[in-house]
Amino acid sequence: xxxxxxxxxxxxxxxxxxxxxxxxxxxxxxxxxxxxxxxxxxxxxxxxxxxxxxxxxxxxxxxxxxxxxxxxxxxxxxxxxxxxxxxxxxxxxxxxxxxxxxxxxxxxxxxxxxxxxxxxxxxxxxxxxxxxxxxxxxxxxxxxxxxxxxxxxxxxxxxxxxxx
Amino acid sequence: xxxxxxxxxxxxxxxxxxxxxxxxxxxxxxxxxxxxxxxxxxxxxxxxxxxxxxxxxxxxxxxxxxxxxxxxxxxxxxxxxxxxxxxxxxxxxxxxxxxxxxxxxxxxxxxxxxxxxxxxxxxxxxxxxxxxxxxxxxxxxxxxxxxxxxxxxxxxxxxxxxxxxxxxxxxxxxxxxxxxxxxxxxxxxxxxxxxxxxxxxxxxxxxxxxxxxxxxxxxxxxxxxxxxxxxxxxxxxxxxxxxxxxxxxxxxxxxxxxxxxxxxxxxxxxxxxxxxxxxxxxxxxxxxxxxxxxxxxxxxxxxxxxxxxxxxxxxxxxxxxxxxxxxxxxxxxxxxxxxxxxxxxxxxxxxxxxxxxxxxxxxxxxxxxxxxxxxxxxxxxxxxxxxxxxxxxxxxxxxxxxxxxxxxxxxxxxxx
Numbered sequence: 001x002x003x004x005x006x007x008x009x010x011x012x013x014x015x016x017x018x019x020x021x022x023x024x025x026x027x028x029x030x031x032x033x034x035x036x037x038x039x040x041x042x043x044x045x046x047x048x049x050x051x052x053x054x055x056x057x058x059x060x061x062x063x064x065x066x067x068x069x070x071x072x073x074x075x076x077x078x079x080x081x082x083x084x085x086x087x088x089x090x091x092x093x094x095x096x097x098x099x100x101x102x103x104x105x106x107x108x109x110x111x112x113x114x115x116x117x118x119x120x121x122x123x124x125x126x127x128x129x130x131x132x133x134x135x136x137x138x139x140x141x142x143x144x145x146x147x148x149x150x151x152x153x154x155x156x157x158x159x160x161x162x163x164x
Numbered sequence: 165x166x167x168x169x170x171x172x173x174x175x176x177x178x179x180x181x182x183x184x185x186x187x188x189x190x191x192x193x194x195x196x197x198x199x200x201x202x203x204x205x206x207x208x209x210x211x212x213x214x215x216x217x218x219x220x221x222x223x224x225x226x227x228x229x230x231x232x233x234x235x236x237x238x239x240x241x242x243x244x245x246x247x248x249x250x251x252x253x254x255x256x257x258x259x260x261x262x263x264x265x266x267x268x269x270x271x272x273x274x275x276x277x278x279x280x281x282x283x284x285x286x287x288x289x290x291x292x293x294x295x296x297x298x299x300x301x302x303x304x305x306x307x308x309x310x311x312x313x314x315x316x317x318x319x320x321x322x323x324x325x326x327x328x329x330x331x332x333x334x335x336x337x338x339x340x341x342x343x344x345x346x347x348x349x350x351x352x353x354x355x356x357x358x359x360x361x362x363x364x365x366x367x368x369x370x371x372x373x374x375x376x377x378x379x380x381x382x383x384x385x386x387x388x389x390x391x392x393x394x395x396x397x398x399x400x401x402x403x404x405x406x407x408x409x410x411x412x413x414x415x416x417x418x419x420x421x422x423x424x425x426x427x428x429x430x431x432x433x434x435x436x437x438x439x440x441x442x443x444x445x446x447x448x449x450x451x452x453x454x455x456x457x458x459x460x461x462x463x464x465x466x467x468x469x470x471x472x473x474x475x476x477x478x479x480x481x482x483x484x485x486x487x488x489x490x491x492x493x494x495x496x497x498x499x500x501x502x503x504x505x506x507x508x509x510x511x512x513x514x515x516x517x518x519x520x521x522x523x524x525x526x527x528x529x530x531x532x533x534x535x536x537x538x539x540x541x542x543x544x545x546x547x548x549x550x551x552x553x554x555x556x557x558x559x560x561x562x563x564x565x566x567x568x569x570x571x572x573x574x575x576x577x578x579x580x
């Protein structure tokens with residue numbers, strides 16, 4: 001009986017010793033998740049076969065778009081030559097709207113019109129919209145590519161097939 | 165005799181083992197408290213808003229190196245940025261204040277940083293707090309006005325015994341043996357009041373002085389006259405805030421834009437420093453584990469001390485039982501002893517731990533200029549005493565149960 005108590009006590013103490021640092025342990029910062037990060041807080045939509053992404057962010061009546069790298073290289077901007085990009089926006093009720101993205105060069109990134117990765121569009125109806133799909137075209141890294149935009153879930157068929 | 169008197173008398177009788185148990189527990193607790201307090205204070209200091217710098221624009225390179233150099237006056241800056249780029253950035257609507265600086269000089273082990281005069285007159289290192297030269301606060305003199313004037317941080321002035329009116333020749337570099345600017349004697353016109361931050365550990369000279377120091381190559385001298393040639397090491401930025409004092413979310417977009425540049429980057433200290441703590445976090449975890457192990461060992465020692473004391477006191481406890489003390493009372497005596505020893509050990513450990521911090525704080529302040537407080541209450545201070553009491557009670561549990569089960573007849577029978 002005595003030995004049983006002693007053993008129990010030793011086991012408990014050892015567990016306490018293991019737990020003790022953990023009691024005061026602060027979890028490490030989660031940091032950046034592995035995988036594709038949308039650096040502006042928007043949603044990523046793949047261009048071509050992971051050639052690049054278009055990141056879309058809607059705030060109020062403004063839609064902003066950034067052309068960025070493919071794969072995990074979403075922190076690198078990819079300027080395109082277009083000054084305007086026409087999108088056909090398909091709303092949940094199947095109605096269609098036209099939206100023109102206009103180039104807004106990031107001067108601090110050395111961009112200019114005709115060599116620009118940042119685009120902006122404004123429309124009052126954007127304020128009412130919570131989700132939409134959009135289609136368009138752009139010459140991206142020298143190749144004409146179709147744009148498929150799904151907001152707010154993003155568009156990345158390759159990763160959806162692979163699953164979590 | 166009352167219950168408490170019996171407990172105290174028992175501790176007196178076994179004072180040697182009781183003191184040993186108290187001291188060993190105190191050592192473990194002291195180490196735990198000291199490590200945890202220093203860890204919390206270090207994290208708080210190196211990530212504090214009181215640095216006053218929301219972001220640093222600097223050259224491409226290691227973000228950590230840029231933060232350590234720009235804010236803590238360690239390491240080297242990995243390059244330079246163009247003055248024209250800085251002026252462009254200054255116009256961004258998110259940038260509230262931009263203070264350019266040049267690093268690369270030193271004096272007797274302390275960095276000499278060339279910086280815009282607004283750093284000394286307008287920059288807030290804590291919300292609402294600017295640098296002061298006021299004598300009641302520990303400062304002296306005034307900010308620099310001319311290129312041959314300098315201002316010393318409080319720690320620098322104290323360590324090197326610098327006074328207003330003293331002159332010094334800066335070293336062109338930060339390593340021993342680097343050349344001295346023999347022809348450039350700079351005069352101390354001000355000493356900053358202590359801030360408790362790394363800003364106390366540098367000497368500040370006018371930004372223009374960096375370019376006009378004799379001994380620099382002609383290209384550096386040309387930067388004084390022609391903005392298109394001028395380069396700086398970097399700039400401190402204050403960014404627009406939103407409701408609640410949080411940084412404007414547009415800072416991520418600004419960071420993205422600047423980071424696309426070939427030679428520049430925006431570094432946000434609050435993003436970089438926590439990563440440093442993640443990397444070196446294992447050090448304090450090991451120290452905490454050692455402290456925890458010490459504390460548990462001391463509880464084991466207490467257990468063995470109580471068990472051997474019980475063996476010696478069997479007759480005394482049997483006598484107590486025969487005089488009317490219940491089983492619960494004798495068990496309570498053992499538990500109370502364990503509780504009291506743990507309490508005293510924990511209390512002594514808390515005092516010792518804070519004393520250790522107080523002692524170490526002087527050395528740390530002398531080396532880094534960063535102030536630690538012995539009076540700081542960390543999370544460990546709230547948990548360690550209840551934890552140690554629990555451990556003590558556990559240590560006393562087995563002897564307590566043994567005392568509970570003590571047979572009167574068996575232990576009162578004659579020995580010889």
